[in-house]
Amino acid sequence: MIATERKERTQLALPAEGPSAERIAYLESLVSQARIAAAVFTQFTQEDVDRIVKAMVLTGLEQAQYLARLAVEETRLGVMEDKVIKNMVASEFVYNHIKDKRTVGVIRDIPERNLLEMAEPIGVLFSLTPITNPTSTMLFKCIVAIKTRNAVIFSPHPKAWRCCSEAVRIMRETAVKHGAPEGVFTCVESPTLRDNAYLMHHKDVGLIDATGGPGVVTAAYSSGKPALGVGPGNTPVYLEKSGDLNTAIVDIIISKTFDNGTICASEQTVVIDGEIYDAALQKFAELGAHICNEKETKLLERTVIDPQTGFMQPMAVGQKATDIARFVGLSVKPNTKLLIAEIHGVGREHPLSVEKLFPVLAVYRAKSVSEALKTCIDVNHAGGLGHTAVIFSRNEQVIREFGNLINAGRIIVNSPGAIGALGAVYNDLVPTFSFGCGTGGGNSTTDNVNVQHYLNIKRVARRTQNHMWFRVPNQIFFNMNAVENLAQFPSETTIIVTNPALEQIGHVDIVRRHMCPKTHVHACIIPDAEPEVKVVEQGVEALNFYKADQIIAVGGGSMIDAAKIMKLKYESPEADLEELAAPFLDLRKRVIEYPKGRAQRARLVAIPTTSGTGSEVTPFAVLTDKDRGRKVTLADYSLTPDVAIVDPQFVMSMPKGLTADTGIDCLTHALESGVSNYASAYTDANAMQAIRLVFRYLPIAFAHPHDEEARCMMHNAACIAAMAFSNASVGVNHALAHAFGARFHVAHGKANALMLPHVMAYNAAVPTKFMPSPYTKGYVAHKKYATVADLLGLGGQTVQEKVEKLIAATEQLLDQLGFPRSVAELGIARDEFERALPEMVKAAFDDPSWRSNPRMPLMQELVELFWKAYEGRGIARVATVQPQAL
């Protein structure tokens, strides 16, 4: 007879009071020894611990029989020969798994992720070990602890204390002999529940490793300490009709009789398909199982299952089938290995459907696969959640379905459950003597516990700079009469997208003249200044009707944007514009994917008729959705036109106001992409050149609209600036201008102009909040403005002086172009502006434009910037620049 592990260990959670002062002093001495040993251990190298581990493993193998005999003599459980095998598995198989594993210093180098994983020992472990697998669990835990440089205080089950403490002594002496610190393993003498509770709550214990009954696990997890609590199971087995019956029956007998069924992963209820049920039982009987009749089953269940608790009777645990039969009063053959009893359901009314850590096996006849799977689920949920399950089948579909339905950390296929779950014998599972049962079993892991659970794994994450890019259209033609290049693009059917005014002044005719001969040309005239969804849909209808192979967009940014979206919908009709417009933070990690591998392709040629947006080379498109009262902004490099024709003849007649507005839009693009967190040497080259061209040629183009050179250079500047911001994005100026322009219907360029000097001063000052960015090193916005000032030859000695001169030059340019000096000058009343402010701030903060801004704008700072724009420009009014602190 053995004491009940379940009952004793359940009491662990409820110690009546603490240990005596004398006992505390003793327990503290154990902790102190372990703490010192753990501290010393941190200095050991991988070679040091590997040398000790190998010696321990060899000792474990030498002492396997001795320790097995001690275990059986003391516990009166199990089979000595099987316990020898367990001890050898705990030594040899575990060693085979861990010998080449790195557990000290760098344990894994992942260069492709710029990551190192490094090991940090836990320190002191408090380990409770079971009666069922006493010495093998000790060998396993000692070897794994040394491999991971931890010290362990053991508290074995009281009924297995002598064999366990002997195992610990043998392991400690070998380890210390080969260099391990003194005190690395200790074993609490005559452990009590109070001792265990005291140690579980001790501040110097880093981890509790509790293997045993539910009480142990509950106590471990209730201690407030990190814990590995590995408890009981109830293994369902599905013997499916396609399975190899001979293999299955032998495997089940091997497993269920191994060490008299003491391994908690062993088979408990075998659910057998009706078609093979009788044959299966016959084979069991042929191989030494006794099949109980109904009367014997009743006797058995009354004796081996406690009718009060519904759990197994401890007296039966680990006993031989013949001994159990004799105790129950069954007449069986002398060589009977296993008692088999049929059950007709799962639960309290079917006592034998619970965990039985002895050679008694329940069997269930299933009429269908569905019934079999449901019964296995029932067994799984009757105390076996998260633990182990077994299936014998050749049907991969059934195996997967079983795996999907059953909640078990180990689902063993066509092999013995107990030895299969131990790992490394019948499969490639990690060898262990502690089965993690996941949350289903109240555990933190479903793994087979091994070295990785005895380590803190530190990740050394090096700064990683993502690849950057510079993407522009394949072909850009520029300078006067660049439109002539159209002739080189063959097309059967071309749709020209434009608006009535541009058609009227003859732009479409010019385009037609230079197209490839024999091209069928149709015009798609978009009446709106800002194209909306319905108009785009009409355009797509035309593209489909004419089966166009080329689209030529002639117009300003809105017109080119409309053509980009027409092309997208033409080539990918399933594209959902609303979904594609979903917000994102980083283009690489965005949730939405744009359509790929389009069936039909149409070439998109963009011919801009303004010098500002640069839409002819950008991957952006904005569309108005009047029905929903909002704008849809799309961004993807697949939207970028194939060909850009930057021909100044199309802007020679641009009005002065439009020249100024679009010119400042271009300057804002260049300045913002120049200081953007995504800026690169490639985008800087474009941004700087565009800024230079704007400062030189915009005043001329504004004052002398027919100056061909000025128009040409401004047209190029817009395109060059757009190449910069297509790849480096813009900044907070655009976010403010979008919000303000939308609320007060102010043209985009003018709105940009009102914000620009304030934003430059803002970005040049010490940020209240830096923007996290892996692309930039340090804060450089002010220095980049200073570089621009140098490029423009503005003078100044210090960075601060140069920034101030650039802001002054910008203000001077704005004055030259006749821009208002303040929002107030637009006739917007102060109280009206104030009322609109919350809405504008919200819109500006939601705007993706500022995500690449070097300085992260706080809400209050957006308010302040809006007020600065309202109050007006003038260097005295612009925020103080404080670059020196950087």
Added chain:
Amino acid sequence: METNKLCMKIDANNVMADLLEAEESLEGREELALDFSGVTRINSAGLEGLQSFAHRAEDKNTKVALRGVNVNVYKTLKLARLTVGFSFEN
């Protein structure tokens, strides 16, 4: 009471013996420095010796500085809670 600060070199191979010798110099001494620069690894006995030494020094009101302790040994002392009784000098 002697006010001069004594510095004693600790031999990596004889930590315990050197600490015992150092204990003899505690009497009447306000400050004592132990030069650990040659100690690259310390074992359980060494840690226990230091623990004992710290108690003796405290009894004698002697301030003890450990000089030149390498980082691995320092971490070991930290984990063994032995950094409290000493000051550290580079």
